[in-house]
Amino acid sequence: MKSEIKIHSISSVSATCQNCRGEFIIESEDFNFYEKIKVPPPTFCPECRLVRRLASANERALYKRTCDLTGKDIFSMYPKNTLFPVYESKAWYGDEWDPYQYGMDYDFSKSFFEQFLKLSDKVPKMALVKQGFSTNSEYTHRVNNMKNCYMVFRASNSVDSMYSYNLINEVSDCVDCFDISHSELCYECINCNKCYKTKFSQESAECRDSMFLYACRNCFNCVGCVNLVNQKYCIFNKKYSTEEYFKKLQELKLNTFSGISKMEKEFLDFKKKFPQRAIMSLKSNEVSGNWFTNCQNVNKSFACSNVKDGKYLFSIFGVEDCMDYYQWGDVSELVYESANSGINSSRLNFCTQCWTGAHDLFYCDSCPSSSYCFGCIGLKKGEYSILNKRYTKKEYETLAPKIIKQMKEMPYIDKRGIEYRFGEFFPESFSKFAYNETAAMEFFPLTKEEVISRGYLWKDKEKTNYTTTIKSSSLPETINDVDDSILNEIIECADKDKPYSTGAYRIVENELSFYRKMDLPVPRVCFDARHTCRLQKRPPLRTLKRMCSKCSAEVETVYDENYSPIVYCEKCYQQEVY
Numbered sequence: 001m002k003s004e005i006k007i008h009s010i011s012s013v014s015a016t017c018q019n020c021r022g023e024f025i026i027e028s029e030d031f032n033f034y035e036k037i038k039v040p041p042p043t044f045c046p047e048c049r050l051v052r053r054l055a056s057a058n059e060r061a062l063y064k065r066t067c068d069l070t071g072k073d074i075f076s077m078y079p080k081n082t083l084f085p086v087y088e089s090k091a092w093y094g095d096e097w098d099p100y101q102y103g104m105d106y107d108f109s110k111s112f113f114e115q116f117l118k119l120s121d122k123v124p125k126m127a128l129v130k131q132g133f134s135t136n137s138e139y140t141h142r143v144n145n146m147k148n149c150y151m152v153f154r155a156s157n158s159v160d161s162m163y164s165y166n167l168i169n170e171v172s173d174c175v176d177c178f179d180i181s182h183s184e185l186c187y188e189c190i191n192c193n194k195c196y197k198t199k200f201s202q203e204s205a206e207c208r209d210s211m212f213l214y215a216c217r218n219c220f221n222c223v224g225c226v227n228l229v230n231q232k233y234c235i236f237n238k239k240y241s242t243e244e245y246f247k248k249l250q251e252l253k254l255n256t257f258s259g260i261s262k263m264e265k266e267f268l269d270f271k272k273k274f275p276q277r278a279i280m281s282l283k284s285n286e287v288s289g290n291w292f293t294n295c296q297n298v299n300k301s302f303a304c305s306n307v308k309d310g311k312y313l314f315s316i317f318g319v320e321d322c323m324d325y326y327q328w329g330d331v332s333e334l335v336y337e338s339a340n341s342g343i344n345s346s347r348l349n350f351c352t353q354c355w356t357g358a359h360d361l362f363y364c365d366s367c368p369s370s371s372y373c374f375g376c377i378g379l380k381k382g383e384y385s386i387l388n389k390r391y392t393k394k395e396y397e398t399l400a401p402k403i404i405k406q407m408k409e410m411p412y413i414d415k416r417g418i419e420y421r422f423g424e425f426f427p428e429s430f431s432k433f434a435y436n437e438t439a440a441m442e443f444f445p446l447t448k449e450e451v452i453s454r455g456y457l458w459k460d461k462e463k464t465n466y467t468t469t470i471k472s473s474s475l476p477e478t479i480n481d482v483d484d485s486i487l488n489e490i491i492e493c494a495d496k497d498k499p500y501s502t503g504a505y506r507i508v509e510n511e512l513s514f515y516r517k518m519d520l521p522v523p524r525v526c527f528d529a530r531h532t533c534r535l536q537k538r539p540p541l542r543t544l545k546r547m548c549s550k551c552s553a554e555v556e557t558v559y560d561e562n563y564s565p566i567v568y569c570e571k572c573y574q575q576e577v578y
Contacts (some may be wrong), residue, residue, distance in 0.1 A: 001533060003229070006325055007250050007253055008300070011027065011131035011236045011297075012025050012026060012027045012028055013026050013029060013258070014026075014145040014177075015041070015042075015043065015045075015046055016419050017044055017045035018043045018419065018436065019044050019045070019048040019052075019561045020045060020048055022045055023045075024045035024046060024287075024479055026041050026042075028279040029311075030311070030323070031121070032272070033311075033321075033323055033336075034237075036334075037336055037347070037349065038521050039336065039349060039423045040089040040421075040422065040423040041137065041423070042324075042337075042423065042424070042445070043419075043421075043423075043424065044424065045483050046312050047339065047444075047542070049312070049324055049425065050314060050324075050541070051440050051444050052425050052426075052428055052460070053293065053324070053326045053337070053338075053339040053352075053425060053429050053439045054238040054326060054438060054439040054440035054442075054443060054444070055338055055433075055435055055439075055440040055456065056338075056339055056352055056425075056426060056427050056430075056431050056433075056438070056440045057142075057326075057327070057339055057433075057438055057440070058077040058078075058164070058432075058433040058438055058439075059077075059153050059154060059165075059439050060141070060528075060531070061077065061141055061433070061437040062075045062076065062077060062128075062139070062141065062349075063075065063076050063077070063078065063079040063080070064076075065078070065079060065080045065086065065126065065127075065347045066080075066088065067087055067088040067091060068085035068086055068087060068124065069087045069088075069091045069092075069096060070087075070088060070386070071084065071095060072088060073265055074088045074127050074348075075127065075128065075139060075575055076088075076127035076128060076137070077127065077128060077129075077141060077433075078125060078127065078237050078432065078468065078571065080308075082124075082125075082419045082432070083118070083121040084121055084122060084124060085121060085124040085125070085128060086124065086125050086127050086129075087124050087125070088125060088127075088307070089126055089127060089128055089130045090131075091188070092125075092127070092378075093380065094222065096493075097124060098295065099123060099376075099377070099378035099379050099380070099388055100111065100126075100379075100382075100385075100390060102119060102122050102123045102378075102388050102389055103385075103386065103387060103388040103389035103390070104118070104119055104379075104387040104388060104389060105389065106342065106385075106386055106389075106399065106403060106541070108260065108402075108406055110424075111407070111410050111411065111412040111416040112259045112406065112412070113353050113362070113404060113405045113412035113420055113426070113427060113430070114200075114412055115375070115387060116363060116375050116387070116426075116430075119375070119377055119387055119388060120177075120377055120430065120432075122366065123377040123378045123388065124378060125366070125378075125432075126353075126366060127143060128140070128141045128142075128144045129143070129340065129353060130143055130144075130146075131143070131145075131210055131343065131355055131356060131368070131444045132144040132145035132146075132559065133145055133362070134146045134147070135147045135148065136149075137150070137152070137153075137549075139151050140152045140155065141153050141154075142154045142155075142327075143156065143158075143338060144156040144330075144343065145158075145477060146158055146159075147159045147160070148160045148408045149161050149162065149466050150162045150510065150511075150512075151163045151527060152165075152167060153165050153166075154166045154305055154315070155167035155168070155171070155325050155489065156169055157167055157169050157171070158170075158171040158174075159173070160170040160173045161173065161174045161175065161177075161508075162174075162175045162176075162508075162510065162511055162514070163176045163392040163511075163527045163530065163531075164177040165177075165179070165534075166179040166180075166247075166303075166315060166542070167180060167181070167295045168180070168181040168182075168317055168415075169181050169182060169304065169317075170182045170183075170335045171184070172184045172185075173185050173510065173514070174186040174187070174189070175514050175525075176188045176523075176529070176530055177189045177190070177192075178190045178191070178535070178538075179191045179192075179195065179291070179295075179303060179315075180192045180195070181193050181194070181305065182194045183195045183196065183198070184196050184197075184239075184452055185198075185220075185517075185518065186198050186199070186201075187200070187470075187514075187518055187520060188200045188201075188397070188530075188534070189201050189202070189204075189305075190202040190203070190405075190537055190538065190539070191203050191280070191291055192204050192207075192292060192532055193205040193282070194206045195207050195208065196208040196209070197209045197210075197278055197518075198210050198211070199211045199212075199214065199466050199518070199520070200212045200260070200263075200264070200267075201213035201214070201216075202214050202215075202492070202537065202564070203215045203280050203284060204216045204217065204219075204229070205217050205218075206208050207219045207220060207222070208482065210219050210221045210222045210223065210225075210263060211223045211224075211225075211227075211254055211263075212224045212225070212263055212264075212267045213225050213229075214226045214267075214271050214274075215276075215277065215280070215461070215577075216228045216229070216231075216558075217229045217230070217257055218555040219231045219232065219234070220232050221233050221234075221245060222235070223235045223249065223252070223254070223263075224236045224237075224263065224266070224270060224445060226271050226273075226274040227275070227576075227577045228276050229577060231537060233245040235248055235249070235570045236320050238272060240395060241508065243291075249500050250465050253566050255479070255519045255520070255521070256362045256477045256478050256521060257475070257478075257521040258562040259275070259536075265395070270563065272565055272566075274566065274572060275549060275550070275566045275568040275572070275576055275577075276557075276558040276564030276567045276568070277560050277566065277568060277570070277571060277577075278546075278548070278555040278556070278567055278568065278569055278572045279292070279556075279557065280292070281295070282292070283293070283572065284565070285297070285300070285350055286298075286299075287299065287301070287304075288300055288543070288556055289301040289304075289543065289558075290302050290303075290305075290539070290541075290543075290557075290558045291304070291306040292304055292305070292307075293306070294307075295307045295308070295310075296308045297309050297310075298310045298311070298313065299311045300310075300312050300543070301313035301314065301315045301316070301479055302315070302344075302541050302558075303315045303316070304316050304317065305317040305318070306318045306319075307319050307320070307322075307329070308320045308321070308574070310322045310323065310325070311319045311324075311363050312324045312325070313325050313326075314326045314541065315327045315328075316326070316329040317329045317330060317333065318330045318331050318332070318342075319331075319332045319342070320331060320332075320333045320549055322334065322336065323332050323335075323336040323337075323339045324336055324425075324504045325337075325338055325340075325341075326338075326340070326439075327339055327340045327341075327439075328340055328341055328343070328355070329342045330340035330342045330343045330344070330354040331344045332344065332345045332346060333342070333347075334346050334347045334348075334353075335347075335348045336348070336349050336350070336378065337350045337424075337425045338349075338350065338351040338352065338354070338425075339350065339352045339353075339553060340352055340353050341353060341354045342355055342360070342376065342477060343355040343356045343357070344356065344357045345358040345359055346360075346362045347359050348361050348364075349360060349361065349362045349363070350363045350425050350426070351363065351364045351365070351367075352364075352365050352426070353365055353366040353367075354366070354367045354368065354370065356368045356369045357369045358370050358371065360372045360373075361373050361374075362374045362375070362400070363375045363377045363426070364377070365377045365378070365380060366378050367379040368380055369381045369384075370382040370383060371383045372384045372385075372387045372393075372396060372402050374387075374389045374396075374403060375403075376388050376430060376458045384396040386399060386400065386403070386558045400457075406421050406434045407421055407422035408421050408422050412427065414429055414455075415426050415429070415455060416455055420475050428456060429455065430457065431457075433457070433459040434451075434456070434458050434459035435451045435456035435457060435458060436448075436451065436458055436459060436460055436461070436526045441512075442535060443535075443539075443540070443541050444540075461499060461502070462502075466490045466503075466504045467490065467557065468490045468491065468504050469488075469489045469490045469491075470489045470490070470491055470492070471491075471492045472491055472493060472494045472524040472525065473524070474492065475491070475521070475522050475524065476507065476519055476521070476522070477521060478519075479515045479516050479519060479520055479522065480520055482512070484512070486507050486512065486522065487507060487508070487509060487512065488505070489507070490504050490505075490506060491504060491505055491506065491507070491522075492504055493505055493524075493525050494524040494529075495525045495527060495529040497527070498529065498532075500529055500531075501526055501528060501529045502523065502526045502527075502528050502552050503526070504526065505525075505526035505527060507522060539559050539560070539563050540558065540559040541558070542558060543556050543557065543558055544556070544557065544558070544560060546559075546560075546561075546567050548568055549565075549566045549567055549568060550568055550572040550576075551569060552570075553569045553571075555567065555568075555569045
């Protein structure tokens with residue numbers, strides 16, 4: 001199934017996506033980038049390219065199994081009985097095995113992807129992805145430099161945190177958070193930056209001692225507030241004296257489960273009365289998409305910080321001149337069609353899990369600190385290698401261009417007739433995970449029927465095999481009425497019948513200490529259910545056109561009318577709020 005390309009204008013062309021058959025535009029600056037890194041234009045549209053990268057990454061589904069090298073019982077993103085060996089992280093990084101022992105001669109009678117898949121089914125995989133130093137953080141995955149963390153996923157430089165996703169730099173003592181940075185003592189916060197002792201808040205920065213905030217800046221002792229800047233002692237955007245504020249706060253009973261539940265409903269309705277900023281950005285210029293901090297010239301992207309000159313990025317920080325890149329970054333450049341890679345890396349093309357100084361790689365998987373490799377898996381500090389076989393510099397520079405030429409002439413064709421030539425990320429069918437185990441399900445959810453019809457794998461969620469000892473409805477209203485015996489209970493999840501629930505959960509010691517410190521009631525649902533709820537509070541990773549509710553100028557935004565009845569362009573929002 002070939003992509004159709006048509007001239008759109010002098011500066012751009014339109015193409016038909018091989019996957020969804022929708023039309024997409026390739027701009028002149030896109031072609032400039034492709035020319036710079038010597039790759040052909042894509043044949044998948046931007047969204048299908050993103051979903052394809054997301055579908056390669058299992059981020060939160062963990063399984064008990066045995067390390068195939070040490071024999072230890074471990075947790076892994078791979079279940080039992082995989083075609084390939086699975087090693088615990090320390091063993092995988094160690095010297096007790098040699099990835100070059102799986103090396104293959106390149107066979108020009110077969111497609112590249114066919115040979116890569118054969119190699120992928122033999123080379124040992126890392127059970128959980130960890131970089132840097134991790135201390136007392138066994139139950140974490142896709143992390144870098146962690147200490148005393150539990151059930152934290154996609155995180156860097158975090159301490160004493162639990163049940164969270166995407167913690168970026170200097171996050172400490174935070175629980176049940178999603179996409180936060182430089183924050184401490186936060187609970188149920190989403191897309192927050194530099195916050196302290198903040199709970200149930202979203203899209204806020206530099207706030208402290210507050211609850212239920214949305215799009216607030218530099219506020220403290222505020223509750224149920226929207227679009228406030230430099231304010232204190234406010235409830236539902238109304239200013240109070242210090243004495244009145246704390247009296248009112250007591251009346252709201254926000255240390256009780258029922259008080260919090262009531263406030264959640266009231267705050268949701270209250271929030272919709274205020275203008276929604278079309279693009280949530282902080283100290284950023286020339287951006288399109290959503291969630292930017294300190295970014296310049298970053299388009300069609302989401303959740304980026306400290307990025308310059310990028311396009312089609314998602315969850316990226318500290319990079320320059322990159323395109324079609326999902327997750328990580330950290331001082332990297334010229335990365336294209338790659339996922340879960342970075343940390344002082346450059347010139348990564350069609351790679352996954354390559355980091356720590358990796359550079360000049362093509363179609364590599366899990367090759368930290370490697371360079372000048374093509375189609376390699378599991379190399380550590382490898383160089384001048386193809387399909388895990390070493391070559392001299394001269395041999396590599398002769399063979400690699402021949403492989404690229406062959407990939408253009410001899411595509412891999414999947415069961416749906418989609419062609420994969422040089423310039424495309426790994427086929428979806430190469431993923432080692434079911435669609436609903438991957439990040440694709442998190443951000444582009446599909447039903448089981450939709451997943452199967454599109455050729456992906458599906459895996460029914462396993463409920464926890466426990467006999468519950470207490471129903472969540474029986475839990476006390478406040479943490480003051482909870483004693484240490486809760487640590488021995490198996491709690492029935494209030495959402496146990498929902499597909500995203502594990503059915504039951506436990507409270508661990510550090511978690512209980514946090515609730516006591518923050519005066520928070522014990523949660524009524526399991527971690528997976530709480531995570532899903534946070535995801536549902538965020539708008540989708542798709543932009544749409546709307547009219548500014550004040551000046552009628554056309555704006556590009558992710559917020560539809562159901563999410564936010566009122567949306568303002570940047571100029572009107574600044575005039576209104578600041």
